[in-house]
Amino acid sequence: MKKKMTGKQIAEYGLLIALAMVLSYVEFLIPFSVAVPGVKLGLANIVVVFALYRLGKTEAFVISILRVLLMTFMFGNAFALFYSLSGAVLSFAVMLLLLKINRFSHIGVGIGGGVSHNIGQILCAMVLLGTKQIAYYLPVLLVSGTIAGIAIGVIAGILIKRVKADKAK
Amino acid sequence: MKKRKNDFILLAAVVIVAALIWGFTRMTQSEGAYAVVTVDGEVYGTYPLDTDTEIRIGDDEHYNILVIKDGKAEITEASCPDKLCVKQGEAEYDGQSIICLPNKVVVEIKGGKQSDYDAVAK
Incomplete structure (x- = not known):
């Protein structure tokens, strides 16, 4: 580690991971399920996108992975861990890439994150279940990932703007 | 804004890819x-x-x-x-x-x- 974490940074991590976990849980509570597995909003991604912009890539990655691990330990099983992790890692990689090339706004980053999260989970399911047929869900999941991504991008964008303004005071 | 335009291109690209995959799977169905x-x-x-x-x-x-x-x-x-x-x-x-x-x-x-x-x- 380059330098010691300050108390503020530790508090920030704790706050954001807790927030991401609460959002996952809220989403889990909303009885929103379609016939296709994997269609979801991904509320916790708001926190990851926010952290990516405001804190940095390492912080965002740590928050994303820790959230998945902690949620799985509490509510999931080993299989859920594989699905969640593959989605989270691919999603993070794509969002980081889109952010780095600096050609997309937070909405574009959100779309990339949402879509690649679903692709990651499908790839994982293909490997785990040993079937290619699951790719039939891909069109639905691409579109749902896009819609969710736009929503996440818009919300994260508002947050990035507001929280920044707050700090400048 | 340039970024907005790129966002839209990304959005359109994903939707088109989704439509193509969907169309392809439907066409090849029996x-x-x-x-x-x-x-x-x-x-x-x-x-x-x-x-x-x-x-x-x-x-x-x-x-x-x-x-x-x-x-x-x-x-x-x-x-x-x-x-x-x-x-x-x-x-x-x-x-x-x-x-x-x-x-x-x-x-x-x-x-x-x-x-x-x-x-x-x-």
Whole structure:
């Protein structure tokens, strides 16, 4: 580690991971399920996108992975861990890439994150279940990932703007 | 704004790719002849679609009830918490599948003759 974490940074991590976990849980509570597995909003991604912009890539990655691990330990099983992790890692990689090339706004980053999260989970399911047929869900999941991504991008964008303004005071 | 435009291009690209995949899978669909059930990647059983039957997959704790009726396969009951496999409804075309992730059950429709377009555009 380059330098010691300050108390503020530790508090920030704790706050954001807790927030991401609460959002996952809220989403889990909303009885929103379609016939296709994997269609979801991904509320916790708001926190990851926010952290990516405001804190940095390492912080965002740590928050994303820790959230998945902690949620799985509490509510999931080993299989859920594989699905969640593959989605989270691919999603993070794509969002980081889109952010780095600096050609997309937070909405574009959100779309990339949402879509690649679903692709990651499908790839994982293909490997785990040993079937290619699951790719039939891909069109639905691409579109749902896009819609969710736009929503996440818009919300994260508002947050990035507001929280920044707050700090400048 | 330049970034907004790029966002829109990305959005359009994803939707077009989704439409292409969807179109491709629809075009290449044909009516299936039998349902192959796999549990955790291993073949559990193969059932012809032209014989009405009801199959219980799994044990007392983790189960899926597969019903084959009128050439269509459907999971009518399951022990999984999300019941996504039940909501997926009927599968009748070659390559279609019903998947229950919690129970690791995959029902795949295979084989059969090429379908006519009326059947596809149901």
